[in-house]
Amino acid sequence: MDDRTGRPRVALLIPPSRQPEVLTPETLAHLREVAEVVGGDQEASAIAATLPTLLADADACLTGWGTPPLTDEALDGARRLRLIAHTAGSVKHLLPASVFARGIVVCHAANIIADAVAEYTLLATLLGLRRVHEMDRALKAGARWREAVSAPQGLLARRTVGLVGMGYVGRKVARLLGAFGPRLLVYDPYLGADDVAALGVESVFLDDLFEASEVVSVHAPTTPETHHLIGARQLDLLRDGAIFVNCARAWVVDQEALLRTLQTGRIWAALDVFDEEPLPRESPFRALPNVLLTPHQAGHTRDSYQEQGRALVAEIERFFGGGELQYRISPESFARMA
Numbered sequence: 001m002d003d004r005t006g007r008p009r010v011a012l013l014i015p016p017s018r019q020p021e022v023l024t025p026e027t028l029a030h031l032r033e034v035a036e037v038v039g040g041d042q043e044a045s046a047i048a049a050t051l052p053t054l055l056a057d058a059d060a061c062l063t064g065w066g067t068p069p070l071t072d073e074a075l076d077g078a079r080r081l082r083l084i085a086h087t088a089g090s091v092k093h094l095l096p097a098s099v100f101a102r103g104i105v106v107c108h109a110a111n112i113i114a115d116a117v118a119e120y121t122l123l124a125t126l127l128g129l130r131r132v133h134e135m136d137r138a139l140k141a142g143a144r145w146r147e148a149v150s151a152p153q154g155l156l157a158r159r160t161v162g163l164v165g166m167g168y169v170g171r172k173v174a175r176l177l178g179a180f181g182p183r184l185l186v187y188d189p190y191l192g193a194d195d196v197a198a199l200g201v202e203s204v205f206l207d208d209l210f211e212a213s214e215v216v217s218v219h220a221p222t223t224p225e226t227h228h229l230i231g232a233r234q235l236d237l238l239r240d241g242a243i244f245v246n247c248a249r250a251w252v253v254d255q256e257a258l259l260r261t262l263q264t265g266r267i268w269a270a271l272d273v274f275d276e277e278p279l280p281r282e283s284p285f286r287a288l289p290n291v292l293l294t295p296h297q298a299g300h301t302r303d304s305y306q307e308q309g310r311a312l313v314a315e316i317e318r319f320f321g322g323g324e325l326q327y328r329i330s331p332e333s334f335a336r337m338a
Contacts, residue, residue, distance in 0.1 A: 005036060008320045009080075011058040012040030013047055014087065018066040022087045022309035030310075031062070034317045044068050052077045060316055064088050064309075072096050075104075083319050085312040089113045089299070091329065092337045100331045107315045107327040109308035111168045113299040118172035120247050120298035121217050124270035125161070125177075127292060128215070128243035129154035151268075152241070154214075157181040162213030164206070164230065165220030165248065166191045166199075167336075173217060174199045185209045188220075190336065206230075210237040217245040220252045221337055232257040240266045247272035247298035262288050272298045 010031065014023070019040070023031075031037060039047070039054045047054070048068035055061065055070075055078035063070070064087035075081065075096075086094065086108040099106060127133055131151045138148035159182045163170050166188040174184055184201040187209045196203045206229070210216060216238065220226045231254040238244065238261070246253055250273045262269055263284075270292040271285065277296055285291060315327055329337075 008035045008059040008316070009038060009057055010035040010316060011038050011054045011061040013051075013054065013061050013067045013070075014040070014064040015043045015047065015066040016041060017043060018064060021305050022064050023313075024306055024309065027306070027309045027313050031313045031316070034313075034320070035060070055081060059083070060085060060319070062087065062312065062316065063091075063094060067094060069093065070095055070099075072098055075099065075102060083107070083316065085316050085319075087308045087312045090337050092334070097331070097334065100334070105319065105325070106329045106334070107312065107319075107325060108329055109312055109327065111327060112304055112308050112311055114168035114172050116301045116304040117169045117219075117247055117298045118176055120272065120294075121169070121173045121219075121245055122176050124245045124247070124272075124292065125215055125217065125243060126156065128245070128268050128270060129156055129159070133292070156215075159183070159214045160185060160212055161215040161217070162187070162204075162209040163201070164188075164209065164216065164218045164252070165226075166195070166201075167219060167221060169248070170219035171195075171199060173219065174201055182215075185213055207234060207237060210234040213242070214239065215243040215245070218248045218252055220248055222249045222251045223336060226252045228252070228254040230254065230258075232260070235261040235267075238267055242267045244269040246270075247294075249273055250275045259284060262291055265290055268292075270294075272296055 038058065042050065044066050051074040055074060057080060058078060059080050060083035061081065062085050081104055084104060084106045089108060089110040091106060091108050095106065130153055134150055135148045138150065157180050161177055161182045162185040163173060164187050166186050177184060178200055185204050186201045187204060187206045191203060220229060229252050235257055244267055255275045261267060268290045272294045273296055279285065285293060311327065315325060318325055
């Protein structure tokens with residue numbers, strides 16, 4: 001704590017060029033009300049060069065996009081550091097696993113980002129079922145009235161939907177979809193029976209999910225176990241006309257196998273993530289009429305960005321005020337994090 005004010009000293013480690021994304025003037029003002037703020041005026045390279053100084057007397061630090069990695073060497077000198085509040089999602093590439101052994105509490109905004117990703121998933125699923133974007137393009141290109149309808153229209157309530165991965169996003173997607181009434185199948189080896197019952201889903205093996213589902217959405221993280229978890233065998237199990245959505249990680253899906261399946265034209269897909277990003281101009285995915293492409297934007301909305309900053313500043317206030325934290329990461333969840 002600051003000896004003069006009794007307030008915690010917080011190192012602001014988000015570069016000025018990235019701060020407006022997550023820190024509104026009101027949020028910054030609130031942070032300065034509840035803490036003595038140091039830093040916040042350097043870009044990433046300068047932050048990296050001065051990390052030991054910035055962290056030396058800090059009780060907490062506020063991180064986000066553009067924050068350089070907080071290495072073991074940098075943390076060695078941070079004797080007072082008790083809290084790391086991350087305004088973005090995964091901290092896997094920001095922090096060493098040893099951070100928990102130091103007694104430092106880590107919080108992040110992944111559960112807030114998940115709201116945006118879940119809404120994207122619902123949107124992509126409905127677009128796959130109704131193809132309103134294709135009808136719009138056809139009409140604007142001069143198609144005759146009924147000729148603008150190129151695919152059968154589907155009702156979500158009558159579908160079986162399979163969710164691969166039931167972390168923050170998968171659970172929110174299940175709740176959103178539940179309002180429409182489809183049958184929900186899930187594959188997640190970490191999902192307990194109590195969660196299955198609470199979410200109103202059916203837990204199945206991966207191959208069974210692909211064989212039974214008319215819509216499959218991927219929400220698994222990037223871990224050694226999930227690399228190409230979905231390959232040619234699973235994709236071949238999809239029935240003709242199925243919808244495949246991936247707004248999680250390209251890592252989880254064998255991209256070559258997915259491309260071959262899509263080139264047959266027998267399924268439709270919405271893809272937000274790719275092995276190589278930005279997606280090369282010559283990528284064959286760009287030429288497929290049965291694929292909706294977006295540039296890794298599922299989790300990006302102005303509303304969620306601003307809430308990420310507000311929520312993590314509030315988390316700092318709760319931590320030093322003795323309140324219950326809402327966004328704390330456990331060592332176990334860190335190990336399974338994307």
